[in-house]
Amino acid sequence: MNLPELQAKVRQIEIRTRRLVSDLMIGQYQSVFKGQGMDFDDIREYQPGDEVRHIDWNVTARLNQPFIKQYVEERELTIMLVVDLSASGTFGSGEQTKRDLAAEVAAVLAFAAQRNNDKVGLTLFTERVEKYVAPAKGNRHVLRLVRDILDHTPDHRGGDLRHALQHLQKTFRRRAIMVVLSDFIDPLPVSALQQARRRHDVIAIQITDPHEEKLPALGRITMEDAETGEVGEVTFRNEEELSAFSHHQVHAQEELVQQLSGIGIDHIRLRTDEPYVSGLSKFFRTRIERQRRT
Numbered sequence: 001m002n003l004p005e006l007q008a009k010v011r012q013i014e015i016r017t018r019r020l021v022s023d024l025m026i027g028q029y030q031s032v033f034k035g036q037g038m039d040f041d042d043i044r045e046y047q048p049g050d051e052v053r054h055i056d057w058n059v060t061a062r063l064n065q066p067f068i069k070q071y072v073e074e075r076e077l078t079i080m081l082v083v084d085l086s087a088s089g090t091f092g093s094g095e096q097t098k099r100d101l102a103a104e105v106a107a108v109l110a111f112a113a114q115r116n117n118d119k120v121g122l123t124l125f126t127e128r129v130e131k132y133v134a135p136a137k138g139n140r141h142v143l144r145l146v147r148d149i150l151d152h153t154p155d156h157r158g159g160d161l162r163h164a165l166q167h168l169q170k171t172f173r174r175r176a177i178m179v180v181l182s183d184f185i186d187p188l189p190v191s192a193l194q195q196a197r198r199r200h201d202v203i204a205i206q207i208t209d210p211h212e213e214k215l216p217a218l219g220r221i222t223m224e225d226a227e228t229g230e231v232g233e234v235t236f237r238n239e240e241e242l243s244a245f246s247h248h249q250v251h252a253q254e255e256l257v258q259q260l261s262g263i264g265i266d267h268i269r270l271r272t273d274e275p276y277v278s279g280l281s282k283f284f285r286t287r288i289e290r291q292r293r294t
Contacts, residue, residue, distance in 0.1 A: 006151050013146055017107040020277060021115060028284035029112040032291075033077055033177055033201075043067045077118040077177060078135045080168065080200075081106045083149050084182035086126045086159030093211040096272045102181040102207050103149040105276055109179060110142040121172075122148060125164035126156040132171065162189035165196045178202045183212075188259050197263055204260055206269045213253075214246050 021029075043056050046066035054068040083106060089099040110120045114137065121135035122145045131152055133145060161182065168178070178200040196202050253269075260267045268283040270276045 006147060009150060010143060010146050013104050013107050014111075014143065017104060017111050020108055021111045028281065028288065029109075029116060032284050032287045033079075033116075033118075043069055077113070077116075078121065078172075078174065079109060079113045079118060080121045080123065080135065080172065080176045080178045081110065081145065081149075082123045082125065082161075082164050082168070082178060082180045082182075084126075084159050084161070084180075085124050085130055085149075085152060085154045086182075086186070087154075087157040088159070088183055088185050089207070091209055091212075092272050093209050094273050098183055098207045098209060098272055099149070101270060101272050101276065102205075103146055105205060105207075105270065105280070106149055106179075106181060107142070107146045108280065110145055114139060114142050120145060121176075123164050123168060124148065124152055124154075125159070125161065126154045127158040127160045128156060128163050129167045130154050130156075132167065135176075159186045160189070161186070162192045165189065165192040169195060169199075176200050179205060181205045181207060183207050184256055188256060190259060190263065193260075193263050193265060197265060202263075202265045204265050204267045206256075206267065207272070208269060209272045213249050 043059055044067065046055060046060075046068050050068050056067050056069050059067040083102055085099070089102065090097055092098060092100065106122075113120045117137065119135035119137055120142060122131070122133040123129060124131040131148060133148065159182070161180065178196060180202065182204075184204070184206050193202065257267060266283070266287060268279060270279050
């Protein structure tokens with residue numbers, strides 16, 4: 001993508017997402033994220049009725065009487081966008097690739113964060129961490145993140161979320177809203193996600209394409225695995241073969257959802273052929289309703 005094309009694409013995304021943030025997302029963003037994080041403030045002596053889980057055992061042992069940690073609501077949050085740039089993201093059966101959709105959804109969240117005076121950071125990954133941009137504020141910073149997602153040329157084709165999560169565990173000590181945008185085709189790094197979940201609020205946004213779920217009857221075709229480069233012939237001529245492919249994809253999707261749910265990670269699935277606004281809005285409403293019940 002040359003520079004004028006990139007600038008035009010970023011500008012289009014800016015216009016669309018800013019309007020969306022203003023009209024719809026800002027109230028939901030505040031309800032979902034604001035007030036969910038707490039910062040350590042001070043310690044004081046334990047009093048009957050205090051939460052036992054807040055006891056500072058180190059101070060208690062040193063002073064020989066119980067003390068608890070006090071917390072205050074975080075004044076600002078950090079949104080860390082973790083975006084999959086593996087080669088499968090370049091696929092799109094319609095007008096939009098999965099990478100294009102990931103960039104636009106990331107822009108919505110980043111502009112919403114900017115409106116709330118929160119910081120936004122970016123981690124781009126394939127088999128390794130391709131690029132890390134430290135969290136910061138401001139319109140120019142958000143536009144830079146969108147450009148990076150659209151225009152960064154990865155050094156690797158495959159995808160391994162584990163490396164990105166391990167890098168962030170070492171780099172980023174404070175609590176963050178960690179939003180992973182990926183097609184989640186590669187095996188899920190359950191252990192690394194469990195560790196990230198202990199510190200951060202992890203949200204999985206799955207970007208898919210309809211032809212990854214159901215193929216048309218194309219007969220014998222030559223296919224290339226985008227991430228490995230392997231080429232082979234596959235036959236999809238009759239309903240039985242097409243049904244077997246769809247069944248396999250449904251089973252893989254169900255397994256992914258079960259794994260994420262078991263870790264305690266919220267998941268939303270967006271498709272390149274469908275408007276993402278309603279999907280995001282429904283997802284936020286579900287989180288808000290759950291938080292009100294707890």
